[in-house]
Amino acid sequence: MTLGKVIGTVVTTISHPDYKNRRLLVVQPLTLPGDPPEGDFIALDNTHAGIGDTVLVNREGNGARSALNQPDGCVISVIVGIVDALDIVSLS
Numbered sequence: 001m002t003l004g005k006v007i008g009t010v011v012t013t014i015s016h017p018d019y020k021n022r023r024l025l026v027v028q029p030l031t032l033p034g035d036p037p038e039g040d041f042i043a044l045d046n047t048h049a050g051i052g053d054t055v056l057v058n059r060e061g062n063g064a065r066s067a068l069n070q071p072d073g074c075v076i077s078v079i080v081g082i083v084d085a086l087d088i089v090s091l092s
Contacts, residue, residue, distance in 0.1 A: 003029070003055070005055070006026070006051050010025070018070055018073040018075060023045040024042050027079070043059075043079050047080065047082050055081065056079070056081040058077065060076075
């Protein structure tokens, strides 16, 4: 699972049948201060998330397909939740 911020949408004229009636969103992974930034990625939206939302993304193929109930689907990343609040607690 990855926490990320939705930073954009993807528009296609032709899409894979497994993507029908689902939006593709660009997600920027959230990192802790001082950690190197990770690259943005595309995820299928299963939650009606929008630009600016903090989301929980399943980035493992089997789990993503299970969340969409598509055991043979062509899916790697799927947004499974919208995060209402996030608190970072220092353990030092």
